[in-house]
Amino acid sequence: MQAIEIKPNIYWVGAIDWSMRSFHGYSTSRGSSYNAYLIIDEKITLIDTVKTPFYGELISRISSVIDPAKIDYIISNHVEPDHSGSINLLITHYAKNATIVTSDPQGLKGLTARYGALKYKPVKSGDELSIGKRTLKFVATPMLHWPDSMVTYCPEEKILFSNDAFGQHIATSNRFDDENDLHAVMEEAKKYYANILMLYGKQAQSALKALSSLDIGIIATGHGIIWRKHILAILASYEKWSEGEIDDAKAVVVFDTMWGSTEKIAREITDAFTERGIAVSYFDLRCDHISDVITEVLTSKYLAVGSPTINNQMMPPVAALLCYLKGFAPKGRSAIAFGSYGWGGQSIKLVEDELRAAGCDIATDMIRVQNVPTKEQLKEIREKIISMK
Ligand code: FEO
Numbered sequence: 001m002q003a004i005e006i007k008p009n010i011y012w013v014g015a016i017d018w019s020m021r022s023f024h025g026y027s028t029s030r031g032s033s034y035n036a037y038l039i040i041d042e043k044i045t046l047i048d049t050v051k052t053p054f055y056g057e058l059i060s061r062i063s064s065v066i067d068p069a070k071i072d073y074i075i076s077n078h079v080e081p082d083h084s085g086s087i088n089l090l091i092t093h094y095a096k097n098a099t100i101v102t103s104d105p106q107g108l109k110g111l112t113a114r115y116g117a118l119k120y121k122p123v124k125s126g127d128e129l130s131i132g133k134r135t136l137k138f139v140a141t142p143m144l145h146w147p148d149s150m151v152t153y154c155p156e157e158k159i160l161f162s163n164d165a166f167g168q169h170i171a172t173s174n175r176f177d178d179e180n181d182l183h184a185v186m187e188e189a190k191k192y193y194a195n196i197l198m199l200y201g202k203q204a205q206s207a208l209k210a211l212s213s214l215d216i217g218i219i220a221t222g223h224g225i226i227w228r229k230h231i232l233a234i235l236a237s238y239e240k241w242s243e244g245e246i247d248d249a250k251a252v253v254v255f256d257t258m259w260g261s262t263e264k265i266a267r268e269i270t271d272a273f274t275e276r277g278i279a280v281s282y283f284d285l286r287c288d289h290i291s292d293v294i295t296e297v298l299t300s301k302y303l304a305v306g307s308p309t310i311n312n313q314m315m316p317p318v319a320a321l322l323c324y325l326k327g328f329a330p331k332g333r334s335a336i337a338f339g340s341y342g343w344g345g346q347s348i349k350l351v352e353d354e355l356r357a358a359g360c361d362i363a364t365d366m367i368r369v370q371n372v373p374t375k376e377q378l379k380e381i382r383e384k385i386i387s388m389k
Contacts (some may be wrong), residue, residue, distance in 0.1 A: 001060040004175055006218065006226060007157055009040040015054030018171045025293035026195045027289040030188060031171030034082050035222050037161060038062055039106070039116065039154075040309035043072040043131025046095075047152060047161045048222060049086035050178055058086055061093070068094035076102045078108030079148045083222055087342040088115045098182045120298035125150070125210075139210050139342075141201040143166060145196050148248035151211070160219035165207065166234050168192050168224035175379065178229040185225055189234060191240045192223070194298040195291050198328045204242035208235070241298060246332055254293050255306030256315040261340035261372050262306045268378045269304050269338065269367075278302065283319040291325050297330055303360060306338040306367075309347035314339075318347075322354035335360035338367035338381075345370065364388045 003011035014035040020028050033213070034050035036058055043065060050058045062068045068090065076084050079102075091098060097119070102111050104122030113118065125140035137153045144165055152161040168188035174180050197204055219227040219234070227234055251273045257263040263284070270280045281296035297303060305322065307314035314322075337352035339345070347364045356362060364384055369377055 001057055003038060003061045005380070006037070006175065006220065010041075010157065010159070011038040011061070011065055012036075012175055012220075012226070013038045013046070013058060013059040013065070015050040016171050016173075017051070017054065020171075022170075023169060026169070026291040030169065030184070030360060032169040032223050033171055035220065035224075035226070037220055038065060038297065039134065039215045040135070041134050044070045045073040045075060045131050045136070046071050046090075046248050047075045048077055048083045048163065049074065049114040049218075051082045052085035052089070054087050055086040058090075062077070069096070074098050074100045075136065075161070076100055076107060076111060076150055077147060077150050077161065078100050079107055079114065080146060080164075081114070083163060084111060084114065085352060087111070087118070091118055101138075103138070103148050103150040106142070106146075107150065110146075110148050123150075139207075141203070141207040141210070141287060143200045144207050145200055151207075152369070153214055157213070157276040158215050158387035159220055160211065160214060160216050160218070161220045163220070163222040164196065165204075165249070166219050166227060166238065167221040170224040172225065175226050175239065177225045177227050178230070180225055181228065182230060184235070186233070188224060189237065189289065190298065191295040192380045193238065194295045198241075198298055198330070199314075200210045201242040201244055201298070202236035204238060208238060208242065225382070244331055245299070246301045249278050249371070250281070250296070250300040251278045251302035251304065252281045252283065252296045252300045253304045253306075254285065254321065256308070256317045257306075257337075258308045258315070259351070261369060262338070264373050265338050265367060265369060265381060266304070268307050268381045269336075269385050271280075272382040273302065275382075276386060285315075285321065290317075290321045290357060293321060294324065294328065297325065297328075297333070301332070303333045303335045303355070304338060305335065305351050305355060307347045307351055308339050309341040309345050310342055312346045314347040314350050318351065322351065322358065326354065326358040329359045331359055333360045336363050336367065336385075336388070340369045340371065340373065
């Protein structure tokens with residue numbers, strides 16, 4: 001496996017995870033990549049590593065340029081094992097004298113806990129490291145998305161090694177944004193932001209402010225493609241997403257159903273939103289994944305969640321969605337709970353309680369229908385959605 005030169009003497013030496021379909025619960029239908037970068041200078045420097053099972057791929061790509069034993073520095077921007085997972089193997093088998101550069105104190109703490117006492121060089125935000133003709137400058141990006149997270153900037157090359165920030169879970173043989181379908185890349189960037197970073201909007205805003213003074217020609221991400229042509233587009237998207245900007249003309253309708261009655265209500269709500277000129281993202285939890293729902297929640301004003309009642313509870317897939325949603329604490333969404341039931345009908349109130357607990361505003365009374373909705377009941381539901389603020 002070969003390294004790919006992204007600038008003279010700077011190489012992508014990462015790994016492509018073509019088969020991954022779940023990243024700790026986030027569905028990754030396009031796979032992913034773990035991006036590592038090798039800089040050949042007076043000090044041979046590796047920026048991040050790869051998930052442990054891909055260690056061989058990393059070594060193979062590095063070896064196509066240089067003996068991995070010659071690595072002087074390993075910059076570890078982030079402790080999470082998809083980026084740090086090969087450090088120990090690399091140090092044990094090849095780069096025995098390499099120094100690991102990590103954020104102070106959280107990176108040092110995290111790496112020490114995982115890999116023991118190695119030769120660490122902790123750095124603070126603003127610290128610089130000369131590696132010969134080039135300088136590496138470190139910028140802390142705490143909670144983007146772990147406490148240890150940092151990015152590394154090389155002013156001579158105008159490259160920002162951004163780790164998780166601006167990444168996407170996408171496996172592709174083309175390394176740059178302009179070599180891929182931009183729509184698919186932006187779709188995955190949005191999904192990535194929603195599922196990994198939505199909770200940390202304030203921290204993302206601080207990071208964008210800290211990066212705004214840098215002259216950036218390339219964003220070399222930790223996952224997916226490298227940005228070189230559409231840098232302004234991805235920065236503008238991060239501004240919008242991190243500000244929590246939502247679209248009044250977008251709604252998410254999501255439900256599970258037992259015998260089709262809650263589905264009928266979902267369809268009626270969808271039609272009513274459509275009549276209002278509000279575009280609906282429609283998710284049936286029997287076949288759609290909660291991480292795709294969250295992607296659309298990121299930019300939608302309205303959220304309608306439906307569940308029938310089973311054993312006095314909501315359906316487990318709806319409970320999973322609402323548990324996941326609560327973790328993101330979305331603000332400013334107008335929500336509505338709905339569902340059908342045979343007797344009891346506790347699920348709809350439980351859904352509404354969870355929507356409130358997630359930080360949503362309840363836009364209108366919950367919709368509860370016993371058994372199968374009649375024509376008249378569907379008409380009432382339509383009118384309720386049409387008159388809802
Ligand atoms: Fe890609 Fe937070 O690890």
